[in-house]
Amino acid sequence: MLTKVKGGVKLNIAFIGFGGVGQALAQILLEKNHHLNEKYGLNTKIVAVSDVMKGSVYDPEGLNIEDLLSSVKEKGSVEEYPDSSTVQKGLNSIQTIEDTNADMIVEVTFTDVETGQPAIDHCETAFQKGKSVVTTNKGPAAVKLNSLLKLAEENGAFFGFEGTVMSGTPALRLPETTLAGNDIREVVGILNGTTNYILTEMEKGLSFEDSLKQAQSLGYAEADPTNDVEGYDVRYKAAILANYVLGEEVSAKEIHCEGIRSVSQDMVQDALDEGKRWKLLARIKKEDGKVEATVQPEKIEMTNPLAGVTGATNAILYDCDLAGPIMLTGAGAGLKETGFSLLIDIIHAHLESKKQTSGVR
Incomplete structure (x- = not known):
């Protein structure tokens, strides 16, 4: 559930997968945080990361993005992120979706495009928990789009997949x-x-x-x-x-x-x-x-x-x-451009939420 804070709304974000695209979005959120708050009333906070190769880290109070990116760049693992009394490590992808205080799941795992897995499982788990998903994975949108859109709607969640066709160019x-x-x-x-x-x-x-x-x-x-x-x-x-x-x-x-x-x-x-x-x-x-x-x-x-x-x-x-x-x-490609496509969906999800909250249709 989105939380209202001074100046706008707080959106807690969890990354499932943290390769080049995920890191590019994290960098964008770091650079654009003030702009997003000023222009859209949106205050984003990364609370969790789970990656099959780089490990996982969760802090309900929010992760320091610079420390997070530094731990990946220098050590190759998010589990090198500094410890504290609120930091938890070792959660798998499903636990990160189900058991953290994230409102929005950024699904950017390596996925089999023919089966849509594991991204489809991640999307379905998130929607069943009432959590929104943005993704650049073609698999879920190509294999199971209509049922995923329906599941998201039934649970009051948002499903964004702008980057699946032309990366940061808004083809959808x-x-x-x-x-x-x-x-x-x-x-x-x-x-x-x-x-x-x-x-x-x-x-x-x-x-x-x-x-x-x-x-x-x-x-x-x-x-x-x-x-x-x-x-x-x-x-x-x-x-x-x-x-x-x-x-x-x-x-x-x-x-x-x-x-x-x-x-x-x-x-x-x-x-x-x-x-x-x-x-x-x-x-x-x-x-x-x-x-x-x-x-x-x-x-x-x-x-x-x-x-x-x-x-x-x-x-x-x-x-x-x-x-x-x-x-x-x-x-149609590029880490920054694909990271931007995720930002497009995050902003759109926020604006849709604002409309629903204010009763505007």
């Missing part, structure tokens, strides 16, 4: 708020920066293999790039967009998915000669009340606004009945 918040009132008939997006970077480099004459190696050297691609180059990452994002933006329950496994391995250097150069470009696109279309989604390379005209999106940038195009085509572009 925009259609829900700014484009409210439009019938969005189709969503088309470049939703994977790694593959877009590779295709851009291939236009410069590099082979697929050399472009991939360059992407890996820059940190855009993992050592095992399968999820990116085979389109699997985009397929889960397409499922989230179909479910949330177009309101149709679509399983990721049902979405036709083809990656970019089949796009050769000759194909890329031939397209350029034709005044076109190859892009890996997620396409989610609503027609006659049904929604169909595909993920595959497409050769698009240079006049298409998505053709101008190069490098590791992401973009998404909404086809609206009233506003017409609206395109949003921005970073």
Whole structure:
């Protein structure tokens, strides 16, 4: 339950998972605490962290963020955080959710995107306790979105997953708020920066293999790039967009998915000669009340606004009945950007809570 304090509302936060994204959000909360309080009447306090590799620490009075980040950076463990009479260590993730005074759970664990675990268990446990959740894990939103939203609503909790599609670029918040009132008939997006970077480099004459190696050297691609180059990452994002933006329950496994391995250097150069470009696109279309989604390379005209999106940038195009085509572009990855996506949801949850408290609908 949120607690009113002088100047606003206190929000106690627990992190489940504390890798790069979690630490980036903690740094943002440290830097933005005064701004959040002044502008939104929100006073955030980190009370707990539980990470399968870095251990756990809990202080109901609040953890010092600088000490917390320092213990991870210097010792690799949150359990190196200074002891005190109120500090408790050794809680697992479920205990941290159930037995601490956290109001908001930041779920940023390493999760199997196909099963959504362990993130789904963490979300369900939190909602059953009436605690809100924000996450950047695609698994829960792609695998079990509707039931999780229902469980959250039944227990008066908030479920935020803005960062699951385009990191800190608000691909879900925009259609829900700014484009409210439009019938969005189709969503088309470049939703994977790694593959877009590779295709851009291939236009410069590099082979697929050399472009991939360059992407890996820059940190855009993992050592095992399968999820990116085979389109699997985009397929889960397409499922989230179909479910949330177009309101149709679509399983990721049902979405036709083809990656970019089949796009050769000759194909890329031939397209350029034709005044076109190859892009890996997620396409989610609503027609006659049904929604169909595909993920595959497409050769698009240079006049298409998505053709101008190069490098590791992401973009998404909404086809609206009233506003017409609206395109949003921005970073689809990055620790600070992904941490910011969690902040978007935290602020939105706070504003929703304020509306309910004041009786505004």
